[in-house]
Amino acid sequence: MRRTALACALAAALLANGAAQARPPAAAEPVVPPGLQYLYGSGEAAALSEQAYNALLGFVIERVWRDHEHKPAAGDKEQAVLAPGATLADPKWLPCDGKPLAVVFDVDETILLNLGFEYDDATHPGRPYADTLWESWEKAGVDKVAPVPGAITAVGELRRLGVTVIFNTNRNASTASFTEAALTHAGFGPAVHGQTLFLKGDLGSGSGKDSRRAAIAAKYCVIAMGGDQLGDFSDLFVGTPGQRRALASTAPIAQQFGIRWFVLPNPVYGAGLKGRLDEIIPADKRWNSEHTSDPKEPN
Numbered sequence: 001m002r003r004t005a006l007a008c009a010l011a012a013a014l015l016a017n018g019a020a021q022a023r024p025p026a027a028a029e030p031v032v033p034p035g036l037q038y039l040y041g042s043g044e045a046a047a048l049s050e051q052a053y054n055a056l057l058g059f060v061i062e063r064v065w066r067d068h069e070h071k072p073a074a075g076d077k078e079q080a081v082l083a084p085g086a087t088l089a090d091p092k093w094l095p096c097d098g099k100p101l102a103v104v105f106d107v108d109e110t111i112l113l114n115l116g117f118e119y120d121d122a123t124h125p126g127r128p129y130a131d132t133l134w135e136s137w138e139k140a141g142v143d144k145v146a147p148v149p150g151a152i153t154a155v156g157e158l159r160r161l162g163v164t165v166i167f168n169t170n171r172n173a174s175t176a177s178f179t180e181a182a183l184t185h186a187g188f189g190p191a192v193h194g195q196t197l198f199l200k201g202d203l204g205s206g207s208g209k210d211s212r213r214a215a216i217a218a219k220y221c222v223i224a225m226g227g228d229q230l231g232d233f234s235d236l237f238v239g240t241p242g243q244r245r246a247l248a249s250t251a252p253i254a255q256q257f258g259i260r261w262f263v264l265p266n267p268v269y270g271a272g273l274k275g276r277l278d279e280i281i282p283a284d285k286r287w288n289s290e291h292t293s294d295p296k297e298p299n
């Protein structure tokens with residue numbers, strides 16, 4: 001009897017051991033890029049987005065109030081869209097010409113957070129970006145996006161104020177119905193392709209948005225724009241990282257940010273994630289902890 005019990009215990013132990021050995025090793029925890037942690041996981045990024053949307057809404061409320069009171073301010077006759085031939089150094093703006101008010105937003109990482117796509121990207125380290133992959137995501141990810149913090153409130157308030165909300169995005173025209181559905185799913189509907197939704201392929205195949213902005217501005221007075229890339233405001237922001245940085249931070253264009261143009265954070269992808277170390281840190285600002293002595297106290 002005792003021998004039987006021992007045999008049973010031994011068999012159970014062997015089975016348990018076998019099961020443990022057969023179990024596949026635990027998958028390595030995916031490395032989460034810092035930018036992804038920041039944009040999709042941090043309170044700081046949420047606060048920045050709320051800040052941008054609060055500022056935009058405040059600007060529009062004041063503008064609508066001035067229109068209501070017939071007390072226009074300097075600049076109220078101008079759109080937030082640069083006129084053909086304008087430069088960033090000498091900006092000229094399209095006229096409003098009494099057209100109905102509109103605000104134009106980019107979509108990705110401005111209105112929608114592409115959580116599902118970035119999850120897949122983070123779990124496939126080293127895989128290069130491919131347009132075909134993104135197009136698959138546009139169709140498959142309708143219910144795996146989330147609104148950017150602050151965007152739902154702002155879009156709802158803009159519409160309540162009678163301002164038309166228009167989306168100008170480099171999502172593909174061929175997947176328009178899916179993007180319409182994604183915007184509706186996230187709480188921004190309705191968005192109608194060709195009326196309040198403009199996509200890559202609508203007016204040329206390039207990713208430049210000026211042609212679409214011009215088409216929107218022909219029908220509306222665009223008083224503000226929101227985006228996470230400088231190309232969401234003008235196609236003129238080109239060049240090296242240093243050149244683009246200088247373009248954005250030189251008057252008079254520098255004074256448009258937070259006035260006509262409202263910028264959302266995006267440290268995950270885009271034109272801002274470029275530049276060698278020696279292109280970013282000037283030679284006279286480089287510090288090497290291994291080749292230095294204790295500095296003297298400043299006078």
Ligand SMILES: [Mg+2]
Nearest residue numbers: 106108109228
């Ligand atoms: Mg974007």
